[in-house]
Amino acid sequence: MNAIDGEAVHDHRRLGRELGLFDTDPLIGAGLPYWLPDGAALRHALEEYIRGQERAAGYRHVYSPVLGKRELYEVSGHWAHYREDMFPPMEVGGEEMVLRPSLCPHHAVLFRSRARSYRELPLRMAELGGMFRAELSGVLGGLTRVRAIQLNDAHIFCTPEQVGQEAAGALEMIGRAYDAMGIRAARYRLSLPGKGGKYVAAPEAWRRATEELVDVLERLGLPYDADEGEAAFYGPKIDVQVIDHAGRESTLSTVQVDFHQPERFDLRYVGADGGRHRPVMVHRSVVGSVERAVAHLVEVHGGAFPVWLAPVQVVVLPVGADQRASAEAFAARCAALGLRAEVSDPEDGSLGARIRQARLVPYQAVVGPREVADGLVALRLRDGRRPRPLPEAEAAARIAAVAGEHGVRLWDEQEDDRVR
Ligand SMILES: [Zn+2]
Numbered sequence: 001m002n003a004i005d006g007e008a009v010h011d012h013r014r015l016g017r018e019l020g021l022f023d024t025d026p027l028i029g030a031g032l033p034y035w036l037p038d039g040a041a042l043r044h045a046l047e048e049y050i051r052g053q054e055r056a057a058g059y060r061h062v063y064s065p066v067l068g069k070r071e072l073y074e075v076s077g078h079w080a081h082y083r084e085d086m087f088p089p090m091e092v093g094g095e096e097m098v099l100r101p102s103l104c105p106h107h108a109v110l111f112r113s114r115a116r117s118y119r120e121l122p123l124r125m126a127e128l129g130g131m132f133r134a135e136l137s138g139v140l141g142g143l144t145r146v147r148a149i150q151l152n153d154a155h156i157f158c159t160p161e162q163v164g165q166e167a168a169g170a171l172e173m174i175g176r177a178y179d180a181m182g183i184r185a186a187r188y189r190l191s192l193p194g195k196g197g198k199y200v201a202a203p204e205a206w207r208r209a210t211e212e213l214v215d216v217l218e219r220l221g222l223p224y225d226a227d228e229g230e231a232a233f234y235g236p237k238i239d240v241q242v243i244d245h246a247g248r249e250s251t252l253s254t255v256q257v258d259f260h261q262p263e264r265f266d267l268r269y270v271g272a273d274g275g276r277h278r279p280v281m282v283h284r285s286v287v288g289s290v291e292r293a294v295a296h297l298v299e300v301h302g303g304a305f306p307v308w309l310a311p312v313q314v315v316v317l318p319v320g321a322d323q324r325a326s327a328e329a330f331a332a333r334c335a336a337l338g339l340r341a342e343v344s345d346p347e348d349g350s351l352g353a354r355i356r357q358a359r360l361v362p363y364q365a366v367v368g369p370r371e372v373a374d375g376l377v378a379l380r381l382r383d384g385r386r387p388r389p390l391p392e393a394e395a396a397a398r399i400a401a402v403a404g405e406h407g408v409r410l411w412d413e414q415e416d417d418r419v420r
Contacts, residue, residue, distance in 0.1 A: 010245035012298040013142045019303050019360075021294070021311070022143060031135050031147035033291065038311035041340055042297075043290055045309050047128055049180065049406055050152050050286055053173055059124040059154055064106035066130040070096040075264050076105040077200055081233035087134045099132035104258075104283060107155040108265040111279075116269040121279065122158035122166050128290070129153060143295035144250065150290040156282040157267065160208075163280050167216045167238070167255050170284040174240055174253045177286050181297060182306050182408040186249060188222050189239040190214065194229025205259035210236045212257050234260035237283075245299045252292060256283040304382060306408045307362045313403060314341040315358040316377075319368035321346050326372045330365060330392055337400040355380070362410055363399055381410050387417040 016022045021039030024032060035043060051061065070089050073079040078086065078101055089096035100106070107125050116123070131149050156166045178184060190213060193199040193206065213236055217224050224238070231237060237256035241249050258281040261267075268276045287293040297305060307313055314334050318327035327343045334341035344354045351366070358364050364380040371377055376389040379399075390398070402412055411417075 010299045010302055012144070012245070012295040015298050015303055016143065016295075019298070019311075021298065024142075029147070031145060033143055033146060039294070041311040042305065042309050043294060046181075046287065046290065046293060046297075047152075049308065050128065050177070051126075053177065053286070054124075054126045054154065057124070057169065057173060058122075059126040061126050061128075062107070062110055064103065064110065064127060064129065065100075066132070067097050067099050068106065070098055072105045072109070073098060073101070076108070076261055077234060077264055078102065078105065081198060081200065085133050087132055100130075101133060102131055103127055103129050103151060103153045104155060104261055104281070105265075108261055108267060108281070111155075111157050112265060112267055116157075116279075118159065118269055118271045118277070121269060122156050122162050123279075124154060124156045124166075126154035143291040144244070146289075146291050152285050152287050152290065152293075154284050156284065157262075157269075157279040158282060159277070160280055163212045163257055163282060164216055164219070166282045167212065167257065167284075168220060170255045170282065170286070171216065171220055171222070171238070174255075174286050177253075180306070180406040180408075181287075181293075181309070183242065183296060183300050185252075186241045186243045188217060188224040189230065189241055189251075190217065190224050190226040191230035191232075191237045191239050192226055192228045193231045193236070199231060199233050200260050202260060206236065209257035209259060213238050213255070216255075232256055232258075232283075234258050242296055244296065250292065252288040252296060254283070254285050254288070257281075258283060303360045305360075306406075307399075307403045307410060308406050310360075310362050311340065312342050312358075312361050313339050314363045314365055314399060315354075315361045316341060316343045316365045316367060317351060317354055317358070318343065318346055319351055319366065323367045323369065323372050327365075327367045330367060330377055330396070333392060333396045334399065337396055339396070339400055339403060365395065383410055385411060385413075387411070387413075 020036050022033045022035050082101055086101045087099045089098045129151060131151055133147055135145050135147050158166050235256055235258040237254050239251040240253035242252045243249050262278050262281055267279050269279055271277045316327040316331045318324045331341040331343050344358060348354060355364055362382045366378045371389060375392055377392055377395045378389045379395055380386050
């Protein structure tokens with residue numbers, strides 16, 4: 001690894017191991033990370049936030065299998081245009097099964113599982129699901145080049161007239177999520193097809209889809225660059241680009257307009273005129289793959305995550321063994337409000353050492369003899385602020401309120417916080 005200090009500190013692979021978030025093992029395989037409890041806690045928080053945002057925006061969640069018959073991907077076009085990135089088929093009972101390279105084909109099949117009316121559109125189908133990519137060089141210990149991917153995905157089946165509004169809604173949701181996560185887009189990229197046979201040939205569909213995306217970018221006033229050779233094989237897309245610790249750019253979020261797969265799967269809905277019409281598919285991902293999103297969060301925050309994402313949100317520090325029971329009661333009170341709280345035991349070191357140990361945790365709650373006598377806790381915030389000691393119930397409630405904001409601020413400072 002490069003020995004430049006700043007770079008080493010912010011490399012997500014090293015931090016992921018140091019913080020006990022995730023790792024890989026050669027016996028499991030390169031590019032196949034596993035998640036430790038703190039990493040899983042962060043990931044759950046992120047996934048629950050996304051599902052909540054999606055529910056509020058009218059998405060319905062589904063589950064679909066992580067593999068399917070080869071024919072499914074022949075219909076979708078993945079087999080013809082994307083096979084190099086797919087794992088080879090497995091033969092089972094005379095059929096060829098493949099690990100899926102994307103969720104769209106399954107969702108298209110779910111859409112056509114029964115007759116659809118125009119009144120159901122836009123039909124927003126979301127799934128945080130597994131998919132696979134046959135990366136030749138999975139970087140050991142990393143989350144950015146993985147072979148097993150958990151994608152925050154959704155497909156919006158809509159009329160051509162609804163495409164602009166749905167794409168704009170997706171971009172707005174991406175903007176809100178970035179604010180919540182404390183990250184920012186480096187640039188918006190309009191990804192167009194390049195040369196070669198990688199892309200489906202349908203000039204009229206490409207032109208219409210590109211027009212829709214340009215229109216949305218301009219309406220939202222988002223500056224963008226157009227890059228050729230970056231489109232999906234089935235259509236153009238808007239990619240939201242971020243920059244990692246080493247200055248490398250990658251795509252985190254994406255919004256795509258697809259006229260191709262609805263045709264391949266012969267998707268239809270019954271219109272107001274009683275006739276059968278073809279929907280358009282808008283593919284969108286708010287945080288991209290969970291792996292890449294967490295890698296980026298680790299690099300941006302260096303382990304000091306926004307409160308709602310922090311694996312441990314409150315560390316309770318009894319000054320001595322006599323306060324252990326009170327500390328455990330406060331931790332339980334926090335947990336009952338949905339917070340992730342732990343007690344740092346006096347046997348694990350001096351109070352100063354335990355405070356240093358917990359320096360990335362947003363809140364340290366110190367419980368000494370005086371606090372126990374008064375039913376108070378003395379909070380120390382990660383940024384060094386120390387509000388006046390608060391009654392236990394109030395301290396826990398105020399922490400829970402900040403966590404529930406899904407923002408980046410650490411404390412909702414009130415008038416009398418500073419009075420000691
Ligand atoms: Zn898709």
